[in-house]
Amino acid sequence: MNSWRAWMVWGIGVFAYLVAVMQRTSFGVVGLEASARFHVGGAVLSSFTVLQLVVYASLQVPVGMLVDRFGSRIMVATGAVFMGLGQLQIAVADSVVTGIIGRMLVGMGDAMTFVSVLRLVPLWFPAKRSPLLTQLTGMLGMLGQLVSVIPFLALLHASGWTTGFLSLASMSALVVVLVLALLRNAPEGSAPAQQTQPEGTRAVLAAAWRQPGTRLGLWSHFTVQFSGNVFALAWGFPFLVAGEGYSSGSAAGLMSFFVVVALFAGPPVGRFVSRHPLRRSTFVLLITALTALVWAVVLVYPGQAPFWLLVVLVAALAVGGPSSMIGFDFARTFNPSHRLGTATGIVNSGGFVAALITMFLVGWLLDVQHAMGLSPAGLYSLSAFRVALAVQLLVMAFGAVMVLRVRRKVRRQLAANGVHVAPLLVAVRTAWADYRSRRTAEAES
Numbered sequence: 136m137n138s139w140r141a142w143m144v145w146g147i148g149v150f151a152y153l154v155a156v157m158q159r160t161s162f163g164v165v166g167l168e169a170s171a172r173f174h175v176g177g178a179v180l181s182s183f184t185v186l187q188l189v190v191y192a193s194l195q196v197p198v199g200m201l202v203d204r205f206g207s208r209i210m211v212a213t214g215a216v217f218m219g220l221g222q223l224q225i226a227v228a229d230s231v232v233t234g235i236i237g238r239m240l241v242g243m244g245d246a247m248t249f250v251s252v253l254r255l256v257p258l259w260f261p262a263k264r265s266p267l268l269t270q271l272t273g274m275l276g277m278l279g280q281l282v283s284v285i286p287f288l289a290l291l292h293a294s295g296w297t298t299g300f301l302s303l304a305s306m307s308a309l310v311v312v313l314v315l316a317l318l319r320n321a322p323e324g325s326a327p328a329q330q331t332q333p334e335g336t337r338a339v340l341a342a343a344w345r346q347p348g349t350r351l352g353l354w355s356h357f358t359v360q361f362s363g364n365v366f367a368l369a370w371g372f373p374f375l376v377a378g379e380g381y382s383s384g385s386a387a388g389l390m391s392f393f394v395v396v397a398l399f400a401g402p403p404v405g406r407f408v409s410r411h412p413l414r415r416s417t418f419v420l421l422i423t424a425l426t427a428l429v430w431a432v433v434l435v436y437p438g439q440a441p442f443w444l445l446v447v448l449v450a451a452l453a454v455g456g457p458s459s460m461i462g463f464d465f466a467r468t469f470n471p472s473h474r475l476g477t478a479t480g481i482v483n484s485g486g487f488v489a490a491l492i493t494m495f496l497v498g499w500l501l502d503v504q505h506a507m508g509l510s511p512a513g514l515y516s517l518s519a520f521r522v523a524l525a526v527q528l529l530v531m532a533f534g535a536v537m538v539l540r541v542r543r544k545v546r547r548q549l550a551a552n553g554v555h556v557a558p559l560l561v562a563v564r565t566a567w568a569d570y571r572s573r574r575t576a577e578a579e580s
């Protein structure tokens with residue numbers, strides 16, 4: 136394997152994903168300008184994002200199947216074409232319908248990118264590097280969010296709506312050129328996985344789904360990622376400002392802290408996964424329990440939660456992003472390469488479906504309380520948010536039960552292959568005894 140080529144291919148893939156994240160988050164940072172351009176309020180504007188996410192989530196499985204069939208190169212390039220067209224459409228759109236069509240095109244192209252880029256990792260690098268490179272892919276891609284917050288917003292303020300969105304479209308055009316010129320699905324000489332598919336497309340989907348390791352990835356992604364998405368994409372800002380009574384500057388500071396923690400948590404999580412592959416689901420459950428605990432404390436805290444507690448909450452939510460990448464590690468280690476795209480698509484739908492369901496439930500619970508006169512202090516009062524956001528604990532509990540159920544099947548399958556996973560306490564005690572005897576031997580020598 137030619138290593139500089141592997142790094143170049145991965146680098147282009149990561150750049151394509153970074154640009155996709157930039158396109159995905161670009162609309163969220165221009166809320167005020169969008170409101171004035173389309174003459175709408177917050178509720179209609181949020182439908183732009185919700186529809187974009189619905190398109191993204193619903194395309195994950197078909198995209199995964201297409202990646203297995205046609206390879207990453209064509210899928211990443213096609214995704215960039217869709218995103219470029221979507222941003223061109225937004226650049227000239229001046230009605231809600233044309234704007235929403237633009238965002239849906241962006242969601243469609245975005246859906247094609249991450250799964251295709253992740254598939255490059257095991258095809259270009261040795262297996263031992265995969266967990267860390269998977270984390271780095273997610274982490275570097277997130278920088279796209281900073282590009283949309285800082286240079287894009289500055290350009291839009293300086294040169295106007297159309298120029299701002301045209302410049303975003305041109306970034307996707309650059310991705311198309313780079314991908315077509317330099318990105319290859321697999322190293323020369325290695326059999327391209329998509330041509331060696333022994334099963335038909337539907338059989339690949341059925342086989343990926345039947346594999347309990349894929350479903351463990353799906354439920355891990357479902358359980359650990361959604362709360363951060365709900366917070367960052369929908370309800371975090373209104374909760375902090377209208378519910379908790381903090382200024383929008385403080386809320387924006389907490390949102391930036393979210394991105395920073397998510398960026399830095401990736402490598403340690405990747406190292407943990409490489410060293411303790413048999414403890415991946417336990418890690419997911421621990422992070423979920425921690426997030427649920429912090430949410431519970433915030434929601435029952437009498438009066439306004441102190442700022443430090445919200446900092447702890449945001450840190451716990453942000454760690455959920457890198458932790459959810461463990462789901463893709465399950466897909467990779469339990470599936471052969473010719474169905475990796477399909478398995479990754481199944482896993483990636485988990486967190487986004489959970490996020491969409493929860494976003495809806497939170498909004499619905501706020502509305503119901505208001506309609507029943509249970510939140511006299513207003514639709515977005517702290518007491519109404521407490522009840523509405525508590526629904527997340529139910530979604531987390533449901534996901535954790537599913538992780539535990541599927542994990543039992545995975546462990547039975549591992550045991551049939553001679554790999555026995557000891558209960559956590561036994562493993563910790565054995566590791567501790569090993570460590571002590573090594574220290575004693577070192578001291579005596």
Ligand SMILES: NCCCC[C@H](N)C(=O)NCC(=O)O
Nearest residue numbers: 249273274397456457459460
């Ligand atoms: N460093 C956090 C990255 C989180 C990535 C996230 N788990 C995910 O599923 N991403 C899919 C995507 O398309 O961004």
